[in-house]
Amino acid sequence: MIQKQQHSLLNKAEEACNLLRRHLKQDHVVRIISHNDADGISAAGVMCNAIAKEKGKFHVTIVPRLKDEVLSKFFKEKYKLFVFCDMGSANLKGIRRLKGDVIIADHHQTNPETTIPDNIIHVNPHLYGLDGTKDVSGSGVSYLTVRPMEYKNLAGLALVGAFGDMQYKNGFSGVNKMILDEGIESHNIEVRDDLKIANKTREPLYKALSHTINPAIKGISGDEEGSVTFLEKIGISYRIKFTELGNEEKDILKEELVKINPEIFSSVYSIPTEIPELRNLEDYSNILDACGKNKKQGLGLSICIGDRDKSIKEAQDLVKSYSDDLVHGIEWINKEGSVVQDKIQYIYTEEKRKKRIMGTLSSIGLDLEILDPEKPVLAMSRMDNIIKVSGRTTSKMTEKGVNLGYALENASKSFNGSGGGHNIAAGAVIPYREMDNFLNLVDEIIRTQLNAS
Numbered sequence: 001m002i003q004k005q006q007h008s009l010l011n012k013a014e015e016a017c018n019l020l021r022r023h024l025k026q027d028h029v030v031r032i033i034s035h036n037d038a039d040g041i042s043a044a045g046v047m048c049n050a051i052a053k054e055k056g057k058f059h060v061t062i063v064p065r066l067k068d069e070v071l072s073k074f075f076k077e078k079y080k081l082f083v084f085c086d087m088g089s090a091n092l093k094g095i096r097r098l099k100g101d102v103i104i105a106d107h108h109q110t111n112p113e114t115t116i117p118d119n120i121i122h123v124n125p126h127l128y129g130l131d132g133t134k135d136v137s138g139s140g141v142s143y144l145t146v147r148p149m150e151y152k153n154l155a156g157l158a159l160v161g162a163f164g165d166m167q168y169k170n171g172f173s174g175v176n177k178m179i180l181d182e183g184i185e186s187h188n189i190e191v192r193d194d195l196k197i198a199n200k201t202r203e204p205l206y207k208a209l210s211h212t213i214n215p216a217i218k219g220i221s222g223d224e225e226g227s228v229t230f231l232e233k234i235g236i237s238y239r240i241k242f243t244e245l246g247n248e249e250k251d252i253l254k255e256e257l258v259k260i261n262p263e264i265f266s267s268v269y270s271i272p273t274e275i276p277e278l279r280n281l282e283d284y285s286n287i288l289d290a291c292g293k294n295k296k297q298g299l300g301l302s303i304c305i306g307d308r309d310k311s312i313k314e315a316q317d318l319v320k321s322y323s324d325d326l327v328h329g330i331e332w333i334n335k336e337g338s339v340v341q342d343k344i345q346y347i348y349t350e351e352k353r354k355k356r357i358m359g360t361l362s363s364i365g366l367d368l369e370i371l372d373p374e375k376p377v378l379a380m381s382r383m384d385n386i387i388k389v390s391g392r393t394t395s396k397m398t399e400k401g402v403n404l405g406y407a408l409e410n411a412s413k414s415f416n417g418s419g420g421g422h423n424i425a426a427g428a429v430i431p432y433r434e435m436d437n438f439l440n441l442v443d444e445i446i447r448t449q450l451n452a453s
Ligand SMILES: [Mn+2]
Pocket: 039, 040, 086, 107, 137, 138, 139, 165
């Protein structure tokens, strides 16, 4: 069944590729519009690389959201071919109004009922019963669209977006797996098992370990003292670098770390021909993610299409500042904890650097159990007169009946705010003066959800 569904998707992608080729043959500049996260930037990267190899020309714009006013700017443009990557499937009505031909290469939900005219080719896994949330990302769909051109060296970049959209969970599945196999077979992707410690070659071991957040290590991530204690306990010198350890010590370290979190020793995917900074697909994804988050999407895209040296350095600095913020954030939670209510807990900040990581910080805090996993976390960031709320909980709690999306949507509405999302992660915006009332109402809603199930 899967095979048949994948075939239908590949056929549609090939149709799109033929359209792309026809325009390239006529020397038309391809107008690419993509999303500003790691997936969207790599999706645009895949498309641009293929077009460049075909000696074609492109003009790219990367946007945070395809709002109506953003889309309407493109209505005036006279390009003969528009390509939407990692977005567009939710905007069929607007996109219909574009003057030229259109390819939509997206993996987000779409309304299959919407009729689309002949000039639009819509490549989307959901149209064929495939799971776009986990089996293929925007960069993957972009890759499928240029796949008939046979640039298999783009397979690695096609999976960078899958990491960005967190589709990697103990392995790849569906179309991602197909791309992976294709990349391995053509020697464009390599897989090996390795210890996932941050800054292995750069920092003393206790620092490297405390700076390792993905995966999170309980008692060690974001906790230099905890890291030193751990290393002293297992008898490994903490001042030297990982790379300076003897093999026996490396084995002991691995064994002890795996006991805390098995994910610490797992598959690492790499592009063998890439420069060291981009070789590991997860590192590559983190670099693009940091570019997007810092509104440097142009920098990210230029790295994807071959810019090296200075660009890499600039992007790496962004990654470093982001992970430093996370580490400081974990230290902060370790020290201060959260404010605990009956069924929920919250953290609150007015600091600029903390605001951008509050949601991620909540997830990590729950993973590390420095925040009580039994209580959903609301991360509150104050922006003048409003509060931006990010809610996070665990799958264990959603199984017990917690639905944060519903809770935040309803509670925020009661105070002239807005909100919503998934059961496990959601967001809201509320007036600052209603913060306490809002928290009490969410507490009450969660209590009701837990009692009802
Ligand atoms: Mn995506």
